[in-house]
Amino acid sequence: MGAIITLSILGIILLYFGLYNAKKALLPTALIGLLVAIGFYVSQWNTVPDPIFNGMVVFDHLAISFSILCIVITGLILLLSKEYFRTMSEHIAEYYTLILFSLVGALLVNCYHNFAMLFIGIEIMSVALYILVGIRKNDLASNEASMKYFLMGAFSTGFLLFGITLMYGASGTFDLVGLRNYVNGVSAVSPLFYGGILLMLCGLCFKIGAAPFHFWTPDVYDGAPILITSFMSTVVKIACFVGFLRLFSTVLVPLDGFWTPVLLTIVVITLFTGNITALMQSSFKRMMAYSSISHAGYMLFAIVAVSVSSGSSMLVYASAYSLASVIAFGALILVKRRTGSDNFESFNGLAKRDPWLALVLSIAMFSLAGIPLTAGFMGKFMMFNQAMGAFNVTLLVLAAINAAIGVYYYLHVVVNMYFKAPAAQEEKGLEISANYKVVLTIAALLTIVLGVYPDVILSFL
């Protein structure tokens, strides 16, 4: 809990920094705050994970490990933001504050033990994001994205709330353990409860951008500022997945005969929709948006085939995906700064001018494509394994076909960087500031380390 309180206070402090024009101190303070929060989580590792605050939140290993992952990724994104926000607006303190508030929401979702906390967490996370997405006030695309995101988000929250209500109506409790006791205790679960499951499923699928509830993702991801997109597609998504997993693994396992077919259909549709649409994109950013849909499909394997190892599979996959996304969006910021476009063509000939940038981006792409010796492969292997443990080989074959499609469009970027000549005869490389170099290098190294020896994080869960 210390971490959540620290970060909430930190957000407010940063607002005051903005007020008193202490812009230089923003980033260091934010980073120190994040480190303190990680410290709080680490110190909680060995305590007994009992629900606290009347069963509102629980800090078990699942919550702690994913929370640390969220904080680390936020830290990397904040490091990338140093110059990025400055070019967009005078009031940069708002960005830091809003991102931190959104992070607080994500951390709450990670550790909820009561539907009230799930709802509050998701709302804190989303409300901050509605603003962040539309923060480029004069940009039409950004406004549109914000509007879309807000309407869709509000809509899906409605589903979620309605689902919670129905489940409450059937069981008389918001508490996860209470709900589990209800499911295990009664001989026939009330039809209201089933309706609740379906509505919650819809609401959560909206949040993670799974098909057929994915229509907002491409436009919102495309319209939002790149760094916000990277925050949304990593931290926010991870948190929603943890919420999803926690609900299904603690409460709904006994009812899997009911929801498995539904979720399985969603998984398959998500995989194919994401991948096939990503294949047709000419913009790198949109490709990443659609590919994030397909990655949601892979991550859903951990939930649809829920077992004791679901958490660790998801942790590896989420880490791999987030690290690669940070690299991809970071590289896109640098490239876009020069060419002004986020099409694949703007990556042409990057390897000649900036071999380092091309290398780290290639590592990220290989990781997203799931090629061995990168973290993405380990994640995919564990997810495939998860699916195989519960279902037959057909699902696995479908997943493999999707992985093959994925390779094609991820390779597109690599091909453009290494094998195509640059459009303009610019000899100079990009000006890459030190913090970009550090962040992207760290992310790439972590990708390789996780790919070679995933036990570094697996031993935790």
Place this chain on the structure above:
Amino acid sequence: MDNLFILLLLPVIGALVLSFAKDAKTAKMLALLIALLEFGLTLPFLYQFIPDASIQFEQQFLWIASLGLSFHIGLDGISLPLVLLTNGLMPLIVLTSFGKSFKGSFYALVSFMQFGLLLVFVALDAFSFYIGWEAALIPIYFICALWGDGDRININLKFFVYTFFGSLLMLVALVFLYNQSAEKSLEWAALASLDLDEGTQRWLFWAFFIAFAIKIPVFPFHTWQPNTYTHAPAGGTMLLAGVMLKMGVYGLIRWLMPIAPFGVMAYGQIVMVLCVIGIVYASIIAFKQKDAKRLIAYSSIAHLGLITAGVFSWNLEGLQGSIIQMVNHGLSVVGLFFIIDLIQDRTGTRLIADWGGYAAKAPRLAWLFLLLIMGAIGLPLTNGFIGEFLLLKGIFDYGVWYAVFGGLTLIFGAVYMLRFYKKAMLGPLPEGAEQSSFEDVHGYELVVLLVIGFFVLFLGVWPRAILELSEASVVNLLNQIKF
């Protein structure tokens, strides 16, 4: 110095070091040094290897504890010849590039690929095998697409996606097998002793076979191969043809046969037919080729068809023949592609029609080229003879007609290879080339060709050098898996 792990690690370290070598001259000297060092490290294994059926120099580390996966490596008589081939060819392949100026990154990729290839050959658990399998693909893709010619981007995209698709099929099969084994393991020993029902083995067979067949390539999965070989840089072609495609054949022997014997029993005949079709088809197409590299590419499909047929005949002669022929084929294609590259550098063309009469100007080249051609068509006292003899004997025991049609490769091979030689080296010089100079091979070129030529003769006279290594392991494998 018989630590297999160090043998695997050196190319990775080499790749890291080489990627920092900016200057082309330093890069190639460094690359040669690393490749020679690696070869030197291989020799103790050869001396200390006891030619029995056991797995030697074993090492095992726990890798992913929560999944119970370990990193398990070791050598037996089937993998040792291929490890020798890989590490023996590598210094030669590096040497062949001495006439050109490649950056350090080229050699880094070559060195990294060596790691992948070695891991494939020494892996005793399927997880490490798969990692090596893929780790070999990435560097060769970059080598071919960065330094190739022609429509290199699309050709290599096809190559990559095609082979990656095959690998994914194998990955599906591996994940399935992992969940089948009682103790959740991907160890070779555990997978080989799985008792799977017939229906399962049937689809497992195809999942593995297609992955391997794309790599080898077996007809009709070969469509990526001629273009990729033709438009890759010479070094890349040598890596592809000399070593990489042996991964597929090795995979058949090591993984497919023990895991899915029922599948092999059910579909072995289909594969034999595909191999024979491939042999005849590729040989006929090889006749018509105008581009020298394409000609060798198609002849390679024919040769590998015979080797694969030898594996599927599943008897001592067939398997022994396929193992020694893999080594032979590696030696001869590296030599032949090098000679083509030499002539291309001197004349600026790869079209056979524009060549001719170089024997008069370059007698050393003419003799060595002739020796390699003889080896490739399997003349007695050259290495190809014993390999093809054993293969045909094995296939004959499997079925007479397969041997009859498979044997056509010898006749076809002799015809198109000798025609190729005649066109290139004999007859009149091409028009306008009478005055121009055509240097004979010298320096590093001569060294490479002499080394290869020596082994062509050595293995022709003393094939037991290889056969003795593998015999016990092959017999053991045959006793283990009977159809």
